[in-house]
Each structure stands twice: as C-alpha cells, then as structure tokens.
Amino acid sequence: MTVVIDVVDVRSPSARTAIGAYLRELDETFAAGFDVAEAAADEEALGGRTGRFVVASSDGVAVGCGGLQALADGAAEIKRMWVHPQWRGKGLAGRLLRRLESEALAMGHDVVRLDTNRALTAAIAMYRAAGYVEVQPYNDNPYADHWFEKSLV
Known part of the structure; x- marks a missing residue:
C-alpha cells in the first residue's frame, strides 16, 4: 500500500x-x-501562516499525522505526531518526522523542538536516532518528561 503525506488544514476531516x-x-x-x-x-496554532499540519494517508484513510507551530524564540515545535498502530515499524514515523523538519525549514526555522512522555519509549528512541538531543524543559507541558531539540542546518 502507498502512503502519501500532505499538508492539510488542521480543521479538515x-x-x-x-x-x-x-x-x-x-x-x-x-x-x-x-x-x-x-x-x-x-x-x-498548527495552521495558518505560523504552523503546518500534515496527514499521512493510505487509500484515503488517515494513518499518521504531525504538526508544527512557531515558538516565540524562532524555533518550530513538533506537535501531535502519531502513527496508526498497524503502520508502526514500517518507517512511517521517520518519514513524518523528516517531512515536518522539511516543512520547518521551508517556514524559515533552523531549529525544531518537541516534548514527549516517558511512556512513549519507541518515539523517544526514534527522536534520539534522528539526531535530537535532550534539552532543559522549554515549556510547562504537564504530560512531558523529556524535551528534545535538533538543529536543521
């Protein structure tokens, strides 16, 4: 099955x-x-001029997503990254992450950040493998246990 990743309106179905x-x-x-x-x-915040939202779909069915929002210091933050359980382990999460990084660069950001919860061990491993380094907390997200950053340049 083929998966396409498109920028969509965050309010789209x-x-x-x-x-x-x-x-x-x-x-x-x-x-x-x-x-x-x-x-x-x-x-x-994941739409309009300062954000982006992407959906991965296969045969018209959403199987993954992720968003970007601009932070006050000029970095972009990755939010709402998800892959359907049946699509995990097939490289889709990495494709989504690379697409979000590409969109961040196109928006003029050279740094991306994200936060995640300790329960999401596969995501944490993927972020580290993709070059993200753990940083001090940059927000007060009550669900976050880890904060990561990556330079895109």
Missing part, C-alpha cells in the same frame, strides 16, 4: 480523524490519562 485517534491513544497510554479537551484548545 482527515486531520480531525488523525488527531482524535492520537488523543484517544494518549488517554489510554498515559498512567494518569490525558485531558483531551484541554489539548484541543491549542490546535489552531
């Missing part, structure tokens, strides 16, 4: 489907659950 699956999975994975309503409030 494919984006809403992917984000919904991502949020439900976090709520099931995190020991203390995840506040889905609170997370939905910051998604507008």
Whole structure:
C-alpha cells in the first residue's frame, strides 16, 4: 500500500480523524490519562501562516499525522505526531518526522523542538536516532518528561 503525506488544514476531516485517534491513544497510554479537551484548545496554532499540519494517508484513510507551530524564540515545535498502530515499524514515523523538519525549514526555522512522555519509549528512541538531543524543559507541558531539540542546518 502507498502512503502519501500532505499538508492539510488542521480543521479538515482527515486531520480531525488523525488527531482524535492520537488523543484517544494518549488517554489510554498515559498512567494518569490525558485531558483531551484541554489539548484541543491549542490546535489552531498548527495552521495558518505560523504552523503546518500534515496527514499521512493510505487509500484515503488517515494513518499518521504531525504538526508544527512557531515558538516565540524562532524555533518550530513538533506537535501531535502519531502513527496508526498497524503502520508502526514500517518507517512511517521517520518519514513524518523528516517531512515536518522539511516543512520547518521551508517556514524559515533552523531549529525544531518537541516534548514527549516517558511512556512513549519507541518515539523517544526514534527522536534520539534522528539526531535530537535532550534539552532543559522549554515549556510547562504537564504530560512531558523529556524535551528534545535538533538543529536543521
């Protein structure tokens, strides 16, 4: 099966489907659950002139996603990166990550950051393998245990 990764409006049906699956999975994975309503409030930053949102789809079905938002210091932050469980281990997460890095460069950012939870061990390993280094916390995300950064230049 072929997967295409496209920039979409964060309010599009494919984006809403992917984000919904991502949020439900976090709520099931995190020991203390995840506040889905609170997370939905910051998604507008993933669109417009200062953000991007990409959806990976196969045969018209969303199988992955990820977003970018601009940070005040000029870096871009990767948010809402998710791959459907049936597509894990097939390289799609790496493709999504590289696409988000490419979009960040196109937007004029030379540094990307992200945060993640300790329960997401495969994601942490992927970020490290992709050249991300752990940094001091740059936000107050109550679900984050690790903060990473990568220079794109």
